[in-house]
Amino acid sequence: MGESDQGLLERHEVPEEYRWRLEDIYASEAAWQQDYDEVKSQLPDLEAFQGKLGSSAETLLAALKLRDEISQKTGLLYAYAKMRKDENTANAKYQALDDKARGLLIDVRGVTSYIVPELLAIPGERVEQFIKEKEELGLYRHYLEDVLRQKDHVLSLEEERLLARLGEVAQAPSYIFGMINDADIQFPKIRDEQGREVQLTKGRYRQFIESPDRRVRREAFEAMHQTYKRQENTLAATLQASVKKDVFYARARKYESARQAALDADNIPLSVYDNLLKSVNDHVHLLHRYVALRQKLLGLDEIHMYDLYTPMVPDMNVKVTYEEAKETIKKALQPLGEDYLANLEKGLTSGWIDVMENKGKRSGAYSFGPYGTHPFVLLNHHDTLDHMFTLAHEMGHALHSYYSNQHQPYIYADYTIFVAEVASTLNEALLIRYLLDRSKTKEGKKYLLNHYMEQFRTTLYRQTMFAEFEMLTHQMVEDGEALTPERLSALYHDLNVKYYGDDIVVDRDVDIEWGRIPHFYYNFYVYKYATGFSAATALSQQILQEGKPAVERYLDFLKSGSSDYSINLLKRAGVDMTSPEPVNKALKVFEELLDEMERLT
Template sequence: RMFNNADVRFPSITGEDGRELPVTHGTYISLMEHPDRRIRREAFQSLYSVYRQYSNTLAAAFGANVKQAVFYAKARKYTSSREYYLSSNEVPEGVYDRLVSSVRKSLPLMHRYMSLRKRLLGVDELHMYDVYVPLTSQGNTHYTFEEAKKIVKEGLAPLGEEYLSLLETGFEGRWIDVYENEGKRSGAYSWGIYGCHPYVLLNFHGTLNDVFTLAHEMGHAIHTWYSNENQPYVYAGYKIFVAEVASTCNEALLIRYLLKQCKEKKERAYLLNHFLESFRATLFRQTMFAEFEKTVHELGAAGESLTSEKLCGIYQKLNEDYFGPDMVSDSEIGYEWERIPHFYTPFYVYQYATGFSAAVAISRRIMEGEPGILEGYKRFLSGGCSMEPVELLKLCGVDMSESRPVDQAMEFFEELLDEFEVCMK
């Protein structure tokens, strides 16, 4: 954290107007979205030149973290560090392996998405610095907060009367701090307090993304509300494994609703791309991270030294597997593991991918009006940590110990991809 947040500095690059452009953690993503390819490439090279420079130091820090995890697991008689960390959330290891094998099976879809990206960008070679640049323009659609609330209410209507009235209570009951203000932190989150209603922080600017964020954060808030309302204090806090399910389910319901509503081609393309990107960043990327962690911890447990060369090699190979033959394997990307702080919290990130898959599966059952699904979903939201996370999800008919939920999420990805290809013809 100290290295990444306080010490590290990246060389500036030259902007379009000839002026110096600073490269920082804060500007990096917007530079990766820049329409000028030279700027994207130089920002990418600037960032990784520094991670390359400190690679041995960071390998030593990360290697020590892995060995520590391996030691704790051994000392407590677990068979592996993964078993140790997963057991703290009461998640069986099979869930992790099933996620990886299902996502691996669907990698051709990701490769297809990358080929399409290459074609749409009109480049001879697709590089890692071409991954974030938007494929569609958003248009000028601007939403007031009143409009955003209305869209979210319409999108979440399939969740039933009770859910909608809670949403209304939150909207009207001043749960939400809506706009940016001096000294207010950026981003968005929801926070719960037992015995009181949840609170939501937004920085609402009126983009479509902000409308999705509102649906997402209210998903967390209402999940918290149900669990606090129905559980004693000790069982009220839900585990990370299920934490992103309610929020992502709301986003999935909203995208399904908006796609139904929207007939205009350009706007449809924008919506489709928005959700395809969520799949790429959450389901594919986090599963790739999960594979990296598993391999590295196994090597650590086998007593191998985790050198920069070894870590970069593993990462580079995974990146090639995930992005496919159309992606040029720039040597810089091998260093990416150095800038993922989550790796210092072992076996954490896979939960983003499982949560996302579960949410897509649940949203599908809700949209299809499956008998008993709303009742089951309410019991899930009310469960807190009173049951094991995998058992809680079974209340909504989703069994994460099987490969079906991830496979079904991938089917949805394919549907969206098919439609996006048609839209962009």
């Protein structure tokens, strides 16, 4: 698995065994079109239920079932089109298909927008009576309770329809950022370790920033950020539009803030967010200690932002092929039991995964678990230890989707984003423990400790820093302030100084980093990485210490989808996220790793 120095492979050159099988969703575009036409033809039938949901139990059940059928099919249509586009974002045919699928999503949201306001107009006792009359309606009890919970924030029928029709416009900032970031932005060439000119890509940036050669790290860092700096006005305008969109929707729905609106969707108390920021801010001294240790181990007079990703341990440039990564992950996840391992094997061998970077392919990695087919995983795999962890992470997501889809009806299959990062980071925690336990040398152990501490830095600290940035930018807009490039960069700079401390040179190039983070368009998403990481750290310790009872609780959690509120599902699995305890415990683990690394050096 490799590519020539001249550049990346074209999509058609990628070997079949390293490509996902989107044919498992639709065997042909004709089959896609058939489902598309069917959904279009069903929309008037769903519209016909308008004004009648409260008339009888039969009518309510029929409307909800038809809504679910249409939504499920639309989900498959969108998944196929999106993933085809992601294979090569410059492919005009699939850009058009993706646009068409997005348009259909908006149509479906428009048609279904009457359902929630109409449900809220039915007296609670009549809903209860309907459930008694029609046993099948019992399935929808949690859904109906969740709708009623948000009664104060649902608008009139006409207003809801108007908001639904705004959907496509509301997606514009995120979509425009995606086109700038994935299709239009062009990075310069830099010199690699051998002095050869090579094209910088987002996929290769991670390799270069980890390079033991400081010149390569610095050149990649400066080239990456200066490229974004040249687009700073466009990027600031795009991000401001996205934040204003969040604030508009929150105000339209009578929330006190965009943050409250975003958290209420999952019924998460604001205190969970506040506890996270407080716990991490109370422990930034550990990150400062880590930076000082890194400077010492790298033997640097001064440490810069581009020195944060390179391994602190010399001569441990571990190469892990994709095939080796798969085998190691299977061994590391044995504590999760035979059933989990059998499903993992199925995922690794049955066309779920798109492995290699190719020209035009969407950057990064994700898992997508549409209902009615198997999950899909996008990677841009390079043969590094880090990318082995990426595979373990994304397979955690994929198997969470697989278990939920197998054990839940469509209405509850899609777990919330709040719990989404638990399954992925738990896999990483088990993988690092497996590797640490089998490390034969002091240097090997130090290398792995470095890697695990990097997980804490990049997931618990960095994502919390992002969450703080997101909270502050939304507060600025809510206070009527403009998000100019200067203000965004000054805010981002100050946060880096606070989190990383006085021992590091916070290079001005990093000030523009806010301009390249896709998650800032996801509306208070990133804090869930940090809370999920904390929950996963706690659950992985329970699984390794308790064995079978903890595994059973965990598998039940994976099978639960969104059949109850996220906070309740995690409590049953063994973690209470309403208390600061899980985050503080995770930070305690970080301190122990730091102690051990300091002892070994």
